[in-house]
Amino acid sequence: MTTPRTINFVLNGLPVSATIMPHETLVDVLQHRFDLRGARESCGQGLCGCCTVSVDGRPVSGCLQLAVFVDGCTVDTVEGLATASKLDPVQEAFIEAAAFQCGFCTPGFIMMVRQLLDEHPEPSDEDIRHYLVGNLCRCSAYPEIMEAVKLAATRRREAARAG
Numbered sequence: 001m002t003t004p005r006t007i008n009f010v011l012n013g014l015p016v017s018a019t020i021m022p023h024e025t026l027v028d029v030l031q032h033r034f035d036l037r038g039a040r041e042s043c044g045q046g047l048c049g050c051c052t053v054s055v056d057g058r059p060v061s062g063c064l065q066l067a068v069f070v071d072g073c074t075v076d077t078v079e080g081l082a083t084a085s086k087l088d089p090v091q092e093a094f095i096e097a098a099a100f101q102c103g104f105c106t107p108g109f110i111m112m113v114r115q116l117l118d119e120h121p122e123p124s125d126e127d128i129r130h131y132l133v134g135n136l137c138r139c140s141a142y143p144e145i146m147e148a149v150k151l152a153a154t155r156r157r158e159a160a161r162a163g
Helices: 026-034 089-096 106-119 125-131 142-162
Strands: 005-011 014-020 052-055 058-061 074-076
Touching (some): 014 026, 026 052, 052 106, 089 106, 089 142, 106 142, 125 142
Parallel strands (some): 005 074
Antiparallel strands (some): 005 014, 052 058, 052 074
Protein backbone atom coordinates (compact mmCIF):
# COMPACT_ATOMS: atom_id res chain seq x y z
CA MET A 1 0.00 0.00 0.00
CA THR A 2 1.34 3.41 -0.99
CA THR A 3 1.24 6.17 1.60
CA PRO A 4 0.77 9.84 0.67
CA ARG A 5 3.52 12.23 1.64
CA THR A 6 3.50 15.97 2.21
CA ILE A 7 6.26 17.93 0.54
CA ASN A 8 7.22 21.57 1.11
CA PHE A 9 9.07 23.65 -1.43
CA VAL A 10 9.32 27.15 -2.89
CA LEU A 11 7.33 27.50 -6.11
CA ASN A 12 7.94 30.61 -8.20
CA GLY A 13 9.09 32.47 -5.09
CA LEU A 14 6.30 31.36 -2.75
CA PRO A 15 6.48 28.62 -0.10
CA VAL A 16 3.98 25.84 -0.86
CA SER A 17 3.13 22.36 0.29
CA ALA A 18 1.33 19.46 -1.35
CA THR A 19 0.25 16.03 -0.26
CA ILE A 20 1.27 13.67 -3.02
CA MET A 21 1.70 10.02 -3.80
CA PRO A 22 5.35 8.92 -4.04
CA HIS A 23 5.01 7.96 -7.72
CA GLU A 24 3.73 11.36 -8.90
CA THR A 25 5.94 13.33 -11.25
CA LEU A 26 6.72 16.99 -10.78
CA VAL A 27 4.85 17.98 -13.95
CA ASP A 28 1.72 16.19 -12.68
CA VAL A 29 1.91 17.93 -9.32
CA LEU A 30 2.47 21.34 -10.93
CA GLN A 31 -0.51 20.86 -13.21
CA HIS A 32 -2.97 19.15 -10.88
CA ARG A 33 -2.16 20.68 -7.49
CA PHE A 34 -1.09 24.19 -8.53
CA ASP A 35 -2.87 24.63 -11.90
CA LEU A 36 0.43 25.52 -13.61
CA ARG A 37 0.17 24.20 -17.15
CA GLY A 38 3.29 25.69 -18.77
CA ALA A 39 5.38 22.56 -18.25
CA ARG A 40 3.71 19.96 -20.44
CA GLU A 41 4.28 16.26 -20.70
CA SER A 42 4.73 15.22 -24.30
CA CYS A 43 7.09 12.28 -24.61
CA GLY A 44 7.08 11.09 -20.99
CA GLN A 45 10.73 10.10 -21.41
CA GLY A 46 12.66 13.32 -20.89
CA LEU A 47 13.53 13.56 -24.58
CA CYS A 48 11.54 16.54 -25.88
CA GLY A 49 12.01 19.33 -23.30
CA CYS A 50 8.33 20.36 -23.19
CA CYS A 51 8.20 19.73 -19.43
CA THR A 52 11.37 21.66 -18.52
CA VAL A 53 11.32 23.46 -15.17
CA SER A 54 14.08 24.70 -12.91
CA VAL A 55 14.85 22.95 -9.62
CA ASP A 56 17.38 24.75 -7.44
CA GLY A 57 18.55 26.68 -10.48
CA ARG A 58 19.07 23.68 -12.76
CA PRO A 59 16.78 22.59 -15.61
CA VAL A 60 15.05 19.25 -15.15
CA SER A 61 12.55 17.20 -17.10
CA GLY A 62 9.40 17.47 -15.02
CA CYS A 63 8.04 14.26 -16.55
CA LEU A 64 10.94 12.28 -15.07
CA GLN A 65 11.46 14.15 -11.81
CA LEU A 66 9.53 12.54 -8.99
CA ALA A 67 7.83 15.27 -6.99
CA VAL A 68 9.00 13.79 -3.67
CA PHE A 69 12.53 14.84 -4.58
CA VAL A 70 11.67 18.56 -4.68
CA ASP A 71 10.88 18.57 -0.97
CA GLY A 72 12.92 21.49 0.41
CA CYS A 73 13.88 22.74 -3.06
CA THR A 74 13.14 25.83 -5.11
CA VAL A 75 11.10 25.19 -8.25
CA ASP A 76 10.65 27.80 -10.97
CA THR A 77 8.28 27.47 -13.91
CA VAL A 78 7.59 29.60 -16.95
CA GLU A 79 4.57 31.07 -15.14
CA GLY A 80 6.87 32.58 -12.51
CA LEU A 81 9.10 34.49 -14.94
CA ALA A 82 6.86 37.47 -15.65
CA THR A 83 5.70 40.09 -13.21
CA ALA A 84 2.21 41.55 -13.23
CA SER A 85 3.38 44.30 -15.59
CA LYS A 86 6.35 42.89 -17.52
CA LEU A 87 7.38 39.73 -19.31
CA ASP A 88 10.82 38.22 -18.85
CA PRO A 89 13.23 39.35 -21.62
CA VAL A 90 13.35 35.81 -22.99
CA GLN A 91 9.56 35.68 -23.18
CA GLU A 92 9.54 39.07 -24.94
CA ALA A 93 12.18 37.89 -27.40
CA PHE A 94 10.19 34.76 -28.28
CA ILE A 95 7.14 36.91 -29.02
CA GLU A 96 9.08 39.49 -31.03
CA ALA A 97 10.88 36.83 -33.08
CA ALA A 98 7.67 34.78 -33.48
CA ALA A 99 9.69 31.84 -32.16
CA PHE A 100 6.72 29.51 -31.93
CA GLN A 101 3.88 28.18 -33.99
CA CYS A 102 1.61 25.97 -31.91
CA GLY A 103 3.37 27.04 -28.69
CA PHE A 104 3.34 23.61 -27.05
CA CYS A 105 7.14 23.45 -26.71
CA THR A 106 7.67 27.17 -26.05
CA PRO A 107 7.69 27.12 -22.22
CA GLY A 108 10.38 24.42 -22.18
CA PHE A 109 12.49 26.34 -24.68
CA ILE A 110 12.11 29.55 -22.65
CA MET A 111 13.27 27.81 -19.47
CA MET A 112 16.31 26.34 -21.24
CA VAL A 113 17.19 29.63 -22.94
CA ARG A 114 17.16 31.39 -19.58
CA GLN A 115 19.58 28.78 -18.23
CA LEU A 116 21.76 29.08 -21.34
CA LEU A 117 21.97 32.86 -21.01
CA ASP A 118 22.71 32.61 -17.29
CA GLU A 119 25.71 30.42 -18.13
CA HIS A 120 26.67 31.95 -21.51
CA PRO A 121 25.56 35.59 -21.79
CA GLU A 122 26.96 35.83 -25.34
CA PRO A 123 26.31 32.38 -26.85
CA SER A 124 27.54 31.38 -30.27
CA ASP A 125 25.25 29.58 -32.71
CA GLU A 126 26.99 26.36 -31.74
CA ASP A 127 26.43 27.07 -28.03
CA ILE A 128 22.73 27.63 -28.69
CA ARG A 129 22.34 24.47 -30.77
CA HIS A 130 24.27 22.41 -28.24
CA TYR A 131 22.35 23.73 -25.25
CA LEU A 132 18.92 23.32 -26.84
CA VAL A 133 19.53 19.87 -28.33
CA GLY A 134 17.15 18.33 -25.78
CA ASN A 135 14.22 20.56 -26.78
CA LEU A 136 12.14 19.58 -29.78
CA CYS A 137 9.81 21.78 -31.81
CA ARG A 138 7.53 19.69 -33.98
CA CYS A 139 6.47 22.81 -35.92
CA SER A 140 10.11 23.51 -36.87
CA ALA A 141 10.37 27.07 -35.61
CA TYR A 142 14.12 26.58 -35.12
CA PRO A 143 15.32 29.60 -37.15
CA GLU A 144 13.01 31.87 -35.17
CA ILE A 145 14.10 30.26 -31.90
CA MET A 146 17.74 30.97 -32.78
CA GLU A 147 16.77 34.58 -33.50
CA ALA A 148 14.90 34.83 -30.19
CA VAL A 149 17.89 33.53 -28.22
CA LYS A 150 20.20 36.12 -29.82
CA LEU A 151 17.66 38.87 -29.23
CA ALA A 152 17.19 37.86 -25.59
CA ALA A 153 20.97 37.78 -25.09
CA THR A 154 21.29 41.28 -26.49
CA ARG A 155 18.43 42.58 -24.35
CA ARG A 156 19.87 41.04 -21.20
CA ARG A 157 23.28 42.60 -21.88
CA GLU A 158 21.68 45.99 -22.52
CA ALA A 159 19.64 45.74 -19.31
CA ALA A 160 22.77 44.79 -17.33
CA ARG A 161 24.66 47.80 -18.72
CA ALA A 162 21.73 50.14 -17.97
CA GLY A 163 21.80 48.80 -14.53
